[in-house]
Amino acid sequence: MASSSSFKLAPASPSAQKSSMAEKALALLRSRLRDQSFAHGVFKSSPDSNYSKLKFLISTSIAEGCNNSVLLLGPRGSGKISVVELVLADLSADYPDMLSVIRLNGLLHSDDNCGLKEIARQLCLEHQLLFSKMASSDDNSQFMLDMLRECGLAHKTLIFLLDEFDLFAQGKQRLLYSLLDAMQTLSSQAVAIGVSCRLDADQLLEKRVRSRFSHRKLLFIPLTTEDLKVFLNHALYLPEDSSFSSNYVKEFNSRVKIILGDKKFNEALNSLSNVDGTIGNILRFLYQAVSYMDLASGLLTLQNFKSAILCFQKQPKLDIVKDASVLELYILVCMNRLETKEQNTYNFNSILKEYKAIHEAYKTSDHYGRTVCSRAYEHLLEQELICFVDGKGRHLSNECRPVKLLVSFSELCHGLKSNTSCPAILQKLLDHESFK
Amino acid sequence: MRKEERTPESASKRTTRSTVASPAPKPSKPPSISDCLLFPDDPISLDTLLSGLPGRKNQIFDVLRLIGPVNSPMLPILVYGGASTGKTASVLRIFRHLRRHFVYASCRTCYCPRILFDSVLNQLSLHRRSEENGYTNAKKCERASDFVNLLRDALVRAINLIGAGSKERTRVGDGEMIYLVFDNLEAIRSWDKSTSVLSLLLRLHDLLRMPEVGLVYISSATPDAYYGCTGSIEPVPVNFPGYNVNEVFDILMLNQANPKLYSTFLSAVLKSFYRVTRRVDELWIALNPLFKKYCEPLSDLNSVPDEGMKRRLFNSIQPHITAALNEVVEIPSYASHEKNKEGSGSRRGTMRRLSGKEAISDLDFHMSVSAKYLLVSAFLASRNPATLDAALFDSTGGSDNRKRKRRSSQMSIEKNDSVVEDILIKGPGSFPLERLLAIYQCITSVVEGEFNEQQPEDGVTMEGGKIGLMSDVLLQLSTLCNANFIVRSGSCPLEGSTRFRSTIDEDLALMVARSINFPLAKYLCRR
Numbered sequence: 003m004a005s006s007s008s009f010k011l012a013p014a015s016p017s018a019q020k021s022s023m024a025e026k027a028l029a030l031l032r033s034r035l036r037d038q039s040f041a042h043g044v045f046k047s048s049p050d051s052n053y054s055k056l057k058f059l060i061s062t063s064i065a066e067g068c069n070n071s072v073l074l075l076g077p078r079g080s081g082k083i084s085v086v087e088l089v090l091a092d093l094s095a096d097y098p099d100m101l102s103v104i105r106l107n108g109l110l111h112s113d114d115n116c117g118l119k120e121i122a123r124q125l126c127l128e129h130q131l132l133f134s135k136m137a138s139s140d141d142n143s144q145f146m147l148d149m150l151r152e153c154g155l156a157h158k159t160l161i162f163l164l165d166e167f168d169l170f171a172q173g174k175q176r177l178l179y180s181l182l183d184a185m186q187t188l189s190s191q192a193v194a195i196g197v198s199c200r201l202d203a204d205q206l207l208e209k210r211v212r213s214r215f216s217h218r219k220l221l222f223i224p225l226t227t228e229d230l231k232v233f234l235n236h237a238l239y240l241p242e243d244s245s246f247s248s249n250y251v252k253e254f255n256s257r258v259k260i261i262l263g264d265k266k267f268n269e270a271l272n273s274l275s276n277v278d279g280t281i282g283n284i285l286r287f288l289y290q291a292v293s294y295m296d297l298a299s300g301l302l303t304l305q306n307f308k309s310a311i312l313c314f315q316k317q318p319k320l321d322i323v324k325d326a327s328v329l330e331l332y333i334l335v336c337m338n339r340l341e342t343k344e345q346n347t348y349n350f351n352s353i354l355k356e357y358k359a360i361h362e363a364y365k366t367s368d369h370y371g372r373t374v375c376s377r378a379y380e381h382l383l384e385q386e387l388i389c390f391v392d393g394k395g396r397h398l399s400n401e402c403r404p405v406k407l408l409v410s411f412s413e414l415c416h417g418l419k420s421n422t423s424c425p426a427i428l429q430k431l432l433d434h435e436s437f438k
Numbered sequence: 439m440r441k442e443e444r445t446p447e448s449a450s451k452r453t454t455r456s457t458v459a460s461p462a463p464k465p466s467k468p469p470s471i472s473d474c475l476l477f478p479d480d481p482i483s484l485d486t487l488l489s490g491l492p493g494r495k496n497q498i499f500d501v502l503r504l505i506g507p508v509n510s511p512m513l514p515i516l517v518y519g520g521a522s523t524g525k526t527a528s529v530l531r532i533f534r535h536l537r538r539h540f541v542y543a544s545c546r547t548c549y550c551p552r553i554l555f556d557s558v559l560n561q562l563s564l565h566r567r568s569e570e571n572g573y574t575n576a577k578k579c580e581r582a583s584d585f586v587n588l589l590r591d592a593l594v595r596a597i598n599l600i601g602a603g604s605k606e607r608t609r610v611g612d613g614e615m616i617y618l619v620f621d622n623l624e625a626i627r628s629w630d631k632s633t634s635v636l637s638l639l640l641r642l643h644d645l646l647r648m649p650e651v652g653l654v655y656i657s658s659a660t661p662d663a664y665y666g667c668t669g670s671i672e673p674v675p676v677n678f679p680g681y682n683v684n685e686v687f688d689i690l691m692l693n694q695a696n697p698k699l700y701s702t703f704l705s706a707v708l709k710s711f712y713r714v715t716r717r718v719d720e721l722w723i724a725l726n727p728l729f730k731k732y733c734e735p736l737s738d739l740n741s742v743p744d745e746g747m748k749r750r751l752f753n754s755i756q757p758h759i760t761a762a763l764n765e766v767v768e769i770p771s772y773a774s775h776e777k778n779k780e781g782s783g784s785r786r787g788t789m790r791r792l793s794g795k796e797a798i799s800d801l802d803f804h805m806s807v808s809a810k811y812l813l814v815s816a817f818l819a820s821r822n823p824a825t826l827d828a829a830l831f832d833s834t835g836g837s838d839n840r841k842r843k844r845r846s847s848q849m850s851i852e853k854n855d856s857v858v859e860d861i862l863i864k865g866p867g868s869f870p871l872e873r874l875l876a877i878y879q880c881i882t883s884v885v886e887g888e889f890n891e892q893q894p895e896d897g898v899t900m901e902g903g904k905i906g907l908m909s910d911v912l913l914q915l916s917t918l919c920n921a922n923f924i925v926r927s928g929s930c931p932l933e934g935s936t937r938f939r940s941t942i943d944e945d946l947a948l949m950v951a952r953s954i955n956f957p958l959a960k961y962l963c964r965r
Contacts, residue, residue: 028506109645110586286674294503381715
């Protein structure tokens with residue numbers, strides 16, 4: 003294994019210096035890759051990017067002192083929140099003391115009372131006021147209205163960032179209504195930013211809420227190939243002006259350049275982005291690859307990326323079948339036979355009957371008692387290769403509850419082939435099935 | 439729980455955090471951050487780490503790589519693999535090796551969101567529940583939203599403490615990162631509101647947005663089990679595959695008093711056990727009694743066996759292997775062990791098929807006679823169709839010849855495959871209380887009849903049988919229900935009365951019947 007050496011301490015001084023350099027480079031790359039904000043920084047300058055659009059939108063509403071609302075929609079990992087955070091960070095530098103941000107998350111605050119309370123809490127925190135935990139929901143919403151007015155008078159823009167916007171649209175949507183309704187008045191000055199991975203998030207809104215919502219939407223799409231290239235260059239090259247020695251940077255960057263130009267690497271990257279081309283997925287892939295970096299040499303290699311790709315192509319179900327014991331394989335094959343016999347329901351008893359039939363027909367050496375089989379059966383249940391058909395059946399004992407296979411025929415075939423201790427008879431039984 | 443059994447060493451390690459540490463040595467001294475967030479024992483070297491966990495080298499390197507060098511931020515990782523593949527042991531020992539600050543919370547011991555939140559917050563705020571503080575928690579935390587706020591505060595405070603410690607050079611841990619380890623993530627799926635808790639935990643990275651915090655999830659379910667509930671960014675997966683036979687061998691060889699002897703033992707038996715189960719914990723339990731048996735002929739346990747001795751030992755252990763194979767699942771009690779010895783000698787011929795239970799010819803537990811009758815009648819009621827009751831039990835009982843003939847003719851009508859399938863699929867049938875009591879009365883009266891023929895003067899048994907039918911039987915029934923021999927299976931929508939179902943299998947029923955000399959086989963309708 004290439005990496006086993008990376009954890010040994012470097013002995014001599016020149017190599018120690020090099021490995022400390024490598025460590026610093028690794029830390030830099032990892033901190034770049036863990037946060038999507040860095041990744042989106044590269045698209046700041048392009049006028050078509052969501053960053054520019056959002057920044058324009060918010061800065062105009064700050065400058066003109068008006069209310070606004072916008073929805074950011076896109077799949078998970080496409081960097082919606084990161085872009086917002088980038089915009090907010092830049093704007094608060096541009097307009098010091100004119101912004102205050104309230105962050106809500108649908109996972110945590112979708113309950114109306116809880117959401118209002120959190121708004122009040124963050125407003126208090128922001129403006130150095132004393133927050134009372136005992137305040138009622140009415141008090142909190144009144145407080146929010148007052149604060150909106152006060153901030154409007156002081157020409158301070160309140161920004162409500164609603165993550166997982168679709169979850170706020172569950173239930174009576176009182177929070178959304180009171181928030182958007184308060185933003186209808188001239189005196190307030192606020193921007194509501196909804197972030198959701200549901201593209202139909204605005205359709206979920208009630209009529210009274212929808213009519214108060216401006217229907218601006220920014221769509222986040224997976225990276226195009228050109229953008230991906232720009233992004234990779236941005237993420238993987240070391241900066242030349244920094245504390246790294248120039249030789250090291252030169253060597254490192256030339257290696258990266260070779261890798262980025264490699265045909266196989268690009269194929270792998272394509273196959274990856276065909277499955278999930280969001281920036282989050284690419285980042286995770288790069289993170290894997292970078293963590294494979296050998297600290298002794300301090301350079302990235304193509305092999306690092308190949309190993310990372312392998313990690314992404316894992317098939318957990320197949321791995322479990324590969325690791326199953328012989329008895330467990332017998333049970334799986336029995337179940338598969340029962341399924342191909344078009345027996346619509348079957349349970350442990352019928353599996354055991356099938357198992358015995360196989361044993362009698364082929365005189366296999368693996369014949370075990372009922373208790374042992376039932377333990378193997380429970381292992382399979384635990385590993386979720388099989389599951390009970392009915393959710394309820396509480397009053398039936400496990401042996402009588404109908405089950406079904408959760409692995410497909412081809413997965414089972416592959417698993418049997420790759421299982422080293424699989425007896426030949428099972429393979430034969432399964433192949434025989436497929437001809438029928 | 440499982441891993442402890444295999445590596446007794448690690449068991450004590452894991453519990454130290456809560457048990458050994460909790461009787462705080464000096465209550466006056468507040469716990470320092472290194473006491474609470476570091477592994478309580480001395481750090482171990484990489485070599486010890488690897489040799490203590492045979493067969494996990496690649497996985498340990500994977501985790502080490504993803505956690506990264508000191509003070510490097512990380513993406514959340516998900517360590518997954520089947521039960522007893524060393525996930526928790528590896529992760530905890532890695533933190534012991536790295537000497538980094540971490541918080542460990544198992545979703546199995548913390549069985550609901552509130553307890554899980556409390557456990558994490560208590561550890562982070564260096565708070566120990568003890569007698570002095572009345573076992574209160576550091577913070578009151580009911581909702582997920584409070585948890586995230588409190589967690590952020592606690593993390594910031596802890597990170598500041600670590601930073602301050604490093605300036606004063608009092609710190610013992612490495613780095614300024616704090617890692618949150620959530621174990622048994624799969625258990626959450628059975629909680630109330632499981633999806634929201636799971637997505638909360640899996641999205642902590644996005645919610646906190648703190649580069650100083652690393653997240654490690656440990657789960658025995660595969661990553662695809664979590665796709666549905668979040669649809670969210672998955673953590674980076676690390677697979678812990680099952681052990682192969684050589685690795686199992688190495689693990690079982692750990693901490694053996696006489697390695698030579700044990701290795702010859704293992705090479706004799708392990709292969710056959712490995713075909714049945716690959717789980718180290720089960721193998722360990724199954725092999726222990728076998729090893730004792732293996733050692734029986736030996737006078738000196740520390741001797742190194744030569745070739746002849748090996749062969750002799752192997753021959754002596756050979757007959758026990760098959761029996762032990764079927765016991766992989768049971769933790770043998772002393773009583774059943776004794777019986778096993780006699781049973782394997784004498785009774786093997788008669789009951790070859792049911793090897794797991796055959797050896798235990800008598801019941802392991804005590805049960806009153808009327809409870810036994812009740813159990814047998816419940817079994818009959820579950821197995822036989824209700825239409826046959828009249829034929830089986832009339833006033834003269836089922837024991838005379840005429841009835842049996844009729845029964846068998848009835849049998850032949852029903853003797854078709856579909857019925858057999860039915861029984862296999864549906865399991866034992868359910869019956870109302872009245873039917874149970876009727877059968878009970880019938881079979882007790884039959885036995886009394888026999889008794890009366892033998893000893894006509896004995897009036898006591900007869901009366902006993904009559905009285906037994908009163909409230910006492912209902913009590914026995916509820917006892918049997920509690921012992922899970924009979925289950926209540928919901929009420930019938932038409933009749934409205936509670937129906938019962940017996941859960942015992944035929945072997946146990948036969949055993950019970952034999953203990954009260956009841957001819958059960960005569961009454962079973964055979965298909």
